[in-house]
Amino acid sequence: MDFQIALLLGQDGITNGAIYALLALALVLVFAVTRVIFIPQGEYVAFGALTLAALQAGKLPGTLWLLLGMGIAVAAIDLALAVRRGTARRIPAIVGWNIVYPAALTALLWLVKPAELPLPAQVLLALAVVVPLGPMVYRLAYQPLAEASVLVLLIVSVAVHLTLVGLGLLFFGAEGSRTPAFSEGNLEIAGLTISGQTIWVVIASLALIVTLYQLFERTLYGKALRATAINRVGARLMGISTTMAGKLSFLLAAAIGAFSGILIAPITTIYYDTGFLIGLKGFVGAIIGGLASYPVAAAGAVLVGLLESFSSFYASAFKEVIVFTLIIPVLLWRSLTTRHVEEVE
Amino acid sequence: MSTAPVLEVRDLCVSYGKVEALHHVSLKVETGQIVTVIGPNGAGKTTLLSAIMGVLPRSQGEIAYLGHAQREIEVERMVAQGMTLVPESRALFGEMTVEDNLLLGAFMRHRLGHRDERATMAQVFEIFPRLRERHTQMAGTLSGGERQMLAVGRALMARPRLLLLDEPSLGLAPLIVREIFRIVADLKKSGVAVLLVEQNARAALQIADYGYVLETGEVAISGPSDQLQDDPKVIESYLGLGGKH
Ligand SMILES: Nc1ncnc2c1ncn2[C@@H]1O[C@H](COP(=O)(O)OP(=O)(O)OP(=O)(O)O)[C@@H](O)[C@H]1O
Ligand SMILES: [Mg+2]
Numbered sequence A: 001m002d003f004q005i006a007l008l009l010g011q012d013g014i015t016n017g018a019i020y021a022l023l024a025l026a027l028v029l030v031f032a033v034t035r036v037i038f039i040p041q042g043e044y045v046a047f048g049a050l051t052l053a054a055l056q057a058g059k060l061p062g063t064l065w066l067l068l069g070m071g072i073a074v075a076a077i078d079l080a081l082a083v084r085r086g087t088a089r090r091i092p093a094i095v096g097w098n099i100v101y102p103a104a105l106t107a108l109l110w111l112v113k114p115a116e117l118p119l120p121a122q123v124l125l126a127l128a129v130v131v132p133l134g135p136m137v138y139r140l141a142y143q144p145l146a147e148a149s150v151l152v153l154l155i156v157s158v159a160v161h162l163t164l165v166g167l168g169l170l171f172f173g174a175e176g177s178r179t180p181a182f183s184e185g186n187l188e189i190a191g192l193t194i195s196g197q198t199i200w201v202v203i204a205s206l207a208l209i210v211t212l213y214q215l216f217e218r219t220l221y222g223k224a225l226r227a228t229a230i231n232r233v234g235a236r237l238m239g240i241s242t243t244m245a246g247k248l249s250f251l252l253a254a255a256i257g258a259f260s261g262i263l264i265a266p267i268t269t270i271y272y273d274t275g276f277l278i279g280l281k282g283f284v285g286a287i288i289g290g291l292a293s294y295p296v297a298a299a300g301a302v303l304v305g306l307l308e309s310f311s312s313f314y315a316s317a318f319k320e321v322i323v324f325t326l327i328i329p330v331l332l333w334r335s336l337t338t339r340h341v342e343e344v345e
Numbered sequence B: 001m002s003t004a005p006v007l008e009v010r011d012l013c014v015s016y017g018k019v020e021a022l023h024h025v026s027l028k029v030e031t032g033q034i035v036t037v038i039g040p041n042g043a044g045k046t047t048l049l050s051a052i053m054g055v056l057p058r059s060q061g062e063i064a065y066l067g068h069a070q071r072e073i074e075v076e077r078m079v080a081q082g083m084t085l086v087p088e089s090r091a092l093f094g095e096m097t098v099e100d101n102l103l104l105g106a107f108m109r110h111r112l113g114h115r116d117e118r119a120t121m122a123q124v125f126e127i128f129p130r131l132r133e134r135h136t137q138m139a140g141t142l143s144g145g146e147r148q149m150l151a152v153g154r155a156l157m158a159r160p161r162l163l164l165l166d167e168p169s170l171g172l173a174p175l176i177v178r179e180i181f182r183i184v185a186d187l188k189k190s191g192v193a194v195l196l197v198e199q200n201a202r203a204a205l206q207i208a209d210y211g212y213v214l215e216t217g218e219v220a221i222s223g224p225s226d227q228l229q230d231d232p233k234v235i236e237s238y239l240g241l242g243g244k245h
Helices: A003-034 A041-056 A062-085 A088-112 A119-130 A133-145 A150-172 A196-218 A220-230 A232-237 A242-264 A274-288 A294-314 A316-325 A327-337 B045-053 B075-080 B098-105 B107-111 B117-127 B129-133 B144-156 B174-189 B201-207 B225-230 B232-239
Strands: A186-189 A192-195 B007-016 B019-029 B034-038 B060-065 B083-086 B162-166 B193-198 B210-215 B218-224
Touching (some): A041 A133, A062 A150, A196 A220, A220 A242, A220 B098, A316 A327, B019 B034, B019 B193, B019 B210, B034 B174, B144 B174, B225 B232
Parallel strands (some): B034 B193, B083 B162
Antiparallel strands (some): B007 B060
């Protein structure tokens, strides 16, 4: 292998690593706040990419029907509860978010012909369809079980994952999609060609990471999420409801997932089930960070990207095996170095 | 309207599984009063506060807050209505700074549209100058006394109308205990009603207007606190020799 090839592989590795890092951060966030191991994270990646592809092809994406359907389900449950508990003042918000918003978005997509819009508008519309699916999935699948054990929540995650993959096949078919690059240009540095999309991925990932950091450090709602992760009882006593924190973390996770999908869709062909493998690699990164440390998880995910890229050169048949085998030494190392301190409430 | 008590609990029963921990407890906190609940370990004091706050479900009984019977008690709703609990465990956010802990104390007020958390924090720093000195320190690295101050300070950030305190003197040196009790007594002057659970019966009865003795989940004795301080049974079991000072 010469220097040129190494640089190319490095570029590939960092591009994928940046995406894995975003997903790893979302996984750590969701786990810290809700104790859910969020296996369906990858489905949001696929949904984001395929929804954008559908919009660009002039079709209404199937995820829109999912949004409408889940909205009706959530509204039905929450309205019944609101009536039973006599909390009528919540009704406008329930109807607004779960019925009016999906309906208005459908009407908008019908009217504006997304295929003819500029790319940034298409991206925003794709996010507008996919991101609300995060809190809705939380409401339907996880909120009723908020006090359940990590294992039960994991089983629910597997079920949600399988359901969403199945729906993905139904909505988008078995064919994959690839979207056009954000910019066609390439960058020439020291004789090495870097594709424009690579630069987009790296810069957008960094920007998103910085935004998330600011959110957690500077805003009250970000702090409320951290507080819930640190001490659930204390957070509730401040009026931070477990439900609100859960929905907010799922909203962020869905946004990160969908945005990641949109970023890589010009680089790799995305199929309805591609998300799972991508999500798993983010998961390896998150495990390296012990599902607790954001910086270590992000660094671990970049390492996964590089390892994958270089192993695809040396032993391409084994690249997944090599990446996932990384988990074994990491778990060994973690179990030897982590003190097991159970939090006493 | 002003005659309705801040809190009125009637016939409250709470169970852990099949075991009933509170049996038909009734108590009342009037506007601007400090009411104390004393009793031995395991009497059900923490259970009582948890049920009032909505952390635990009740199996029977009525709870009226600010004159309104509470059908279903949810923690968030009680916080929104100005009830705040400082739990026995303190439940601080250890890996966050003192300042962030305080800010989160005002989370519900902020959510309801009030934007006075900085002014409230200045007041809390007046009460606990030690917290101002340490405002950038992580809560988890504070001393026991400082944690207690932070727990109370964080509760005050919500500008409560009713403050539920679970053993604020737990594990503190006598000097700090006196300090904390002086502050609780001061709170009363600013119109905050306090329901104070304590093992330190002597100190609690000194600042309280009214007291309840809870034993094995039932109210054994109750009365105005000077009366309780002279009650032979209270003296024998909770104040020791010497009685009232
Ligand atoms: N989660 C629980 N599950 C089962 N029993 C419980 C639980 N919490 C408390 N109890 C029991 O309920 C009774 C009352 O407990 P509680 O914590 O209210 O007592 P306390 O008066 O606050 O005591 P202390 O002064 O030691 O804090 C005790 O017998 C206790 O063992
Ligand atoms: Mg107790």
